[in-house]
Amino acid sequence: MGFLELFNSIKETTFVLAITAFALITTRLALKWLNMNFYFSKLKIPGPRPLPILGNFYDVIKRGLPYNDLALIKKYGRTIGYFEGTTPVVLTADSKFIKSILIKDFKTFANRKLIGAANIAPFNKFVSLMKDDEWKSVRAILSTMFTSGKLKSMSKLMNECVNQTIEHFQKIADNDEVFDSKKYFGGLSLNVICSCCLGIGVDSIKEPDMEFLKHIKKFFFDEGSVDVRLVLITLFPKFIEFVAKSGLMPMDSLDYLRNLNLQIIERRKQKLEHRDDFIQIMLEHEEQVNTNEISANEESDIKWNEKYLRKALSPEEIFSQSMMFLLAGYETTANTLSFIAYNLARHPEVQNKLIEEVEDVLANHNGDVNYDSVNDMKYMNMVIDETLRIFPTAVRLDRIASENYEFEGMKIVKDQQIIVPIWAIHHDPEKIDSNTYLPFGIGPRNCLGMRFALLNIKLCIAKVLTRFQFETCDQTLKTIEIDSSGLGRSKEPVYLKIKNRF
Numbered sequence: 001m002g003f004l005e006l007f008n009s010i011k012e013t014t015f016v017l018a019i020t021a022f023a024l025i026t027t028r029l030a031l032k033w034l035n036m037n038f039y040f041s042k043l044k045i046p047g048p049r050p051l052p053i054l055g056n057f058y059d060v061i062k063r064g065l066p067y068n069d070l071a072l073i074k075k076y077g078r079t080i081g082y083f084e085g086t087t088p089v090v091l092t093a094d095s096k097f098i099k100s101i102l103i104k105d106f107k108t109f110a111n112r113k114l115i116g117a118a119n120i121a122p123f124n125k126f127v128s129l130m131k132d133d134e135w136k137s138v139r140a141i142l143s144t145m146f147t148s149g150k151l152k153s154m155s156k157l158m159n160e161c162v163n164q165t166i167e168h169f170q171k172i173a174d175n176d177e178v179f180d181s182k183k184y185f186g187g188l189s190l191n192v193i194c195s196c197c198l199g200i201g202v203d204s205i206k207e208p209d210m211e212f213l214k215h216i217k218k219f220f221f222d223e224g225s226v227d228v229r230l231v232l233i234t235l236f237p238k239f240i241e242f243v244a245k246s247g248l249m250p251m252d253s254l255d256y257l258r259n260l261n262l263q264i265i266e267r268r269k270q271k272l273e274h275r276d277d278f279i280q281i282m283l284e285h286e287e288q289v290n291t292n293e294i295s296a297n298e299e300s301d302i303k304w305n306e307k308y309l310r311k312a313l314s315p316e317e318i319f320s321q322s323m324m325f326l327l328a329g330y331e332t333t334a335n336t337l338s339f340i341a342y343n344l345a346r347h348p349e350v351q352n353k354l355i356e357e358v359e360d361v362l363a364n365h366n367g368d369v370n371y372d373s374v375n376d377m378k379y380m381n382m383v384i385d386e387t388l389r390i391f392p393t394a395v396r397l398d399r400i401a402s403e404n405y406e407f408e409g410m411k412i413v414k415d416q417q418i419i420v421p422i423w424a425i426h427h428d429p430e431k432i433d434s435n436t437y438l439p440f441g442i443g444p445r446n447c448l449g450m451r452f453a454l455l456n457i458k459l460c461i462a463k464v465l466t467r468f469q470f471e472t473c474d475q476t477l478k479t480i481e482i483d484s485s486g487l488g489r490s491k492e493p494v495y496l497k498i499k500n501r502f
């Protein structure tokens with residue numbers, strides 16, 4: 001065979017192979033799409049028709065995540081089946097169904113979607129990603145950090161951070177400047193978590209170039225918000241190993257933070273330093289385990305505490321939880337504070353009423369803004385609750401069904417992911433009730449840091465209002481649009497003014 005004939009024959013074979021591969025892939029995609037079209041109708045769950053490959057993802061891109069959730073509920077009813085790519089997802093805003101998933105039939109819905117997929121430290125030991133018995137044990141141990149006594153001790157560390165923020169606000173007020181609220185409340189949120197959960201006092205606004213902060217920002221935050229790579233890992237957990245090994249994640253920063261954390265733990269173990277923070281509480285817990293002095297935490301909603309408390313966290317596990325607190329607590333708290341300030345600036349009558357309450361309550365507490373005084377502020381609770389209704393900083397929560405399940409004729413298959421669209425439910429005012437007001441979730445797997453976050457928020461707002469008031473300015477947004485990150489954050493910066501009250 002001559003060279004030309006050989007070349008032509010190879011060309012023909014390649015062409016035939018390409019056509020066959022194309023036909024096979026197209027047939028597979030067509031079959032998959034056909035299945036997707038009938039998938040939810042067979043399970044008696046209503047929902048929109050999916051597109052091939054994209055599923056119903058195009059609508060999320062077009063409308064934005066929270067707005068699409070609301071549109072789905074309005075069009076198809078309280079429980080909907082739809083596709084994220086080719087993955088079937090059930091979304092429910094039904095109060096009764098939500099109560100069953102999060103509380104009544106918790107045993108079937110104890111875990112979240114990402115579980116087991118993240119194999120790399122420190123993600124593999126995050127309590128938020130753990131499953132079943134391992135989760136129960138770590139959750140029980142961690143909940144010892146959030147009792148009234150421990151929070152009271154930690155409130156002193158929080159107040160130190162609030163005082164730093166007050167100093168920054170003083171300069172802004174004296175110079176009559178406009179400020180980016182996320183920057184300053186983000187700074188406070190970061191300082192509080194570093195101080196209370198990582199054992200290091202910092203002022204991230206005053207000293208942004210501190211080495212420790214540089215590593216935190218390099219690994220976790222992208223221009224003041226949680227890094228998009230971390231969101232990708234959360235959305236596509238199977239990529240985590242690839243992302244880590246490809247150099248896309250600055251693992252040197254993670255190593256720096258780990259070494260620092262392990263050194264702090266070691267120094268504490270040797271009693272060279274003491275702080276009323278998370279690390280100290282975990283080490284005290286270890287001592288109690290060793291001396292067999294464990295007792296159930298009466299304030300916890302988890303009934304199995306005593307049995308699961310009979311273990312101590314290893315230094316590596318303590319480090320994992322510190323990192324997770326940073327991820328779970330930084331953005332949520334920063335955005336909530338920023339939205340409270342925005343709401344107060346836009347509603348001066350509410351701000352005045354809150355200032356009145358702060359002054360009245362503090363008059364009975366020797367002027368001290370502390371754990372006890374802020375807990376006496378009832379109107380403060382209402383302001384926070386309403387802000388978290390309008391701007392829930394976790395847009396959705398999710399669970400996985402560990403077995404087949406039925407709800408009012410709808411069939412939920414084993415391993416099905418169920419999403420509760422918090423933002424959408426909160427913006428459907430007729431339907432909101434105690435099972436559907438969910439800024440922190442409900443049931444045994446609700447937000448572990450809720451009491452910590454609320455204390456931090458109250459201490460900050462109360463102290464700020466003793467000296468200043470928030471005001472709008474020309475750059476203040478008339479309405480806030482939420483982005484699609486799932487972190488409930490504003491698409492645009494929230495600019496405000498802060499004025500001296502006296």
Ligand code: HEM
Pocket residue numbers: 127128129139324325326328329330332333336392393394396397398438439440441442444445446447448449450452453
């Ligand atoms: C305003 C601030 C915050 C909001 C709105 C918020 C909201 C939430 C929500 C909605 C969940 C999911 C609950 C569920 O699935 O039922 C959650 C989980 C969680 N949050 Fe928060 N959070 C906040 C602050 C914090 C802080 C400061 C920390 C830590 C110090 C924290 C730690 C956690 C953890 C560990 C989980 C997972 C719990 C588990 O799986 O057992 N959160 N949070």
